[in-house]
Each structure stands twice: as C-alpha cells, then as structure tokens.
Amino acid sequence: MFGFKGNINKSNMQYDIESASKELSNGSVEAFNFLYERYQNKVYCFCVRMLGNRDIAKDAYQDIFLKVYDKRNEFKGDNFSAWLFTIARNTCLNIIRSRKQYVELEEDYKTTDSLRQSDIEMKEFIEKSLMKLPLAYREVLILREYEDCSYQEMSEILNINVSNVKVRVLRARILMRKILTPIFKEYYGDAKHL
Numbered sequence: 001m002f003g004f005k006g007n008i009n010k011s012n013m014q015y016d017i018e019s020a021s022k023e024l025s026n027g028s029v030e031a032f033n034f035l036y037e038r039y040q041n042k043v044y045c046f047c048v049r050m051l052g053n054r055d056i057a058k059d060a061y062q063d064i065f066l067k068v069y070d071k072r073n074e075f076k077g078d079n080f081s082a083w084l085f086t087i088a089r090n091t092c093l094n095i096i097r098s099r100k101q102y103v104e105l106e107e108d109y110k111t112t113d114s115l116r117q118s119d120i121e122m123k124e125f126i127e128k129s130l131m132k133l134p135l136a137y138r139e140v141l142i143l144r145e146y147e148d149c150s151y152q153e154m155s156e157i158l159n160i161n162v163s164n165v166k167v168r169v170l171r172a173r174i175l176m177r178k179i180l181t182p183i184f185k186e187y188y189g190d191a192k193h194l
Contacts, residue, residue, distance in 0.1 A: 015030075015031060015034045017035070017038065017080055017081070018078070018080075019031075020034045020035050020038075020080075021035065021075060021080035021083075024068075024069075024072045024075065024080075025072050025073055025075045025076075027072065027073075032068070032069055032072070035068075035080065035084075036065055039081070039084060040061075040065075042147060043061055043064055043065070043084065043085075043088050044057060044058070044061045045146060045147075046085065046088050046092075046142060046143075046146070046147055047060045047061045047064070047088065047091075047092060049127065049130060049131075049138075049142045049146060050088075050089075050092040050096070050138065050139065050142060051092055051095060051096065052128075052131040056095060056099075060088075060091050060092055060095055063091055064084075064087055064088045064091050067087050067091065068084060068087060071087070077156075079153065079156060081149075081153060082149075082153045082156040082157050083156075085143065085147065085149070085153075085157045086156070086157045086159075089139060089157055089158070093135070096135065125183065126180065129176065129179050129180060129183075130142070130176070132179070133172060133175060133176065133179075134175075136168060137168060137171060137172035137175055137176075138172070139158070140154060140158070140165065140168040140169045140172050141169070141172045141173070141176065143157060143158075144169050151165050151166060151169075154169075
C-alpha cells in the first residue's frame with residue numbers, strides 16, 4: 001500500500017530481518033521497505049482479526065507502519081517481529097477502546113440457523129466466533145494460531161511471563177472449543193475437527 005521512497009539502490013538490498021532491523025534504527029529507508037514488504041500481510045491480517053473490520057484494519061495497518069518508521073530509533077532489541085507486533089497490538093487495543101467495542105460472549109450461543117454448507121463459510125463463522133472471545137483470549141489465539149508466534153515472542157508482545165501466555169492460550173482454546181463444538185457437531189456430525 002505504501003513504502004517510503006528515496007534513493008533506493010535495489011541491487012544493494014541484501015537484508016535479512018536482523019540486519020534490516022539494525023539498519024532501520026539507523027534511519028535506512030531501504031531497510032524499512034524490506035521490513036514492510038516482509039511483514040505487511042501478517043500485520044494486516046493481524047489487524048483484521050483483532051478489529052473484525054477490513055476498513056478499520058487498513059487504517060490501523062498503515063498507522064502501525066508509520067509508527068514503526070517514526071519510532072525506529074526506539075528499537076533496541078533483537079526481535080523485530082515482537083517489537084512490531086507490540087506496536088500492532090497496542091494500536092489495535094487503542095482503536096478498540098476508542099470504539100468501545102465490547103462483544104458479548106452470549107451471542108455465540110444463539111441459533112445456528114445461519115450455518116452454511118461450505119468450508120469457506122465455516123471459516124468465516126470461525127473468524128466471527130474469534131471476534132466474540134474476550135480480547136485477552138482473542139489476541140493470544142491470533143498471535144499463536146495465525147501469526148505462528150512462539151510463547152517467548154508472545155510474552156514480549158503482551159508484556160507478561162511465558163507461563164501466563166500458556167495459560168491464556170489454553171483458556172482461549174477451551175473457550176473457542178466450547179463455542180464451536182455445537183456448530184461443528186451440526187455441520188460435520190461430530191466434533192472431532194476441533
């Protein structure tokens with residue numbers, strides 16, 4: 001969607017994540033563009049899943065990368081991905097707070113009349129169910145299942161210890177299973193898919 005323009009010599013762009021993140025903190029536009037290209041889809045998908053709205057996620061996603069560039073001097077660690085997703089998480093949380101979007105869990109237990117007979121629609125139902133989880137559980141499932149973050153990375157992103165991350169993931173999976181089991185039983189005839 002956007003990239004920072006400047007004097008970019010693409011033939012000299014021999015980056016990996018570690019070297020690009022170090023160059024970014026020195027103000028390198030090329031390093032920023034490399035990291036943007038590498039993470040743009042993951043960050044956008046994270047925002048969509050956290051916010052449940054593609055238009056709002058698009059704005060958040062752009063804001064996140066602007067913050068990354070603006071705060072490039074603040075990156076001091078070895079794990080750029082954790083730093084980036086911390087910014088993404090905080091941006092999404094601020095949007096959620098400003099929208100005061102609190103979803104009631106009980107809505108998940110309404111009728112399954114809208115249950116459809118295609119896997120694409122089932123995927124959409126799962127994504128909608130994910131939005132109905134309490135925020136703390138939603139974000140750990142997104143980070144673990146969709147972004148494939150390690151427990152250590154999640155600990156850094158969420159600023160909690162690894163044990164608490166594991167507990168949240170377990171509780172989130174249990175709650176998600178509880179929400180989805182009746183639907184999967186009706187859809188597939190059993191709940192073995194969970």
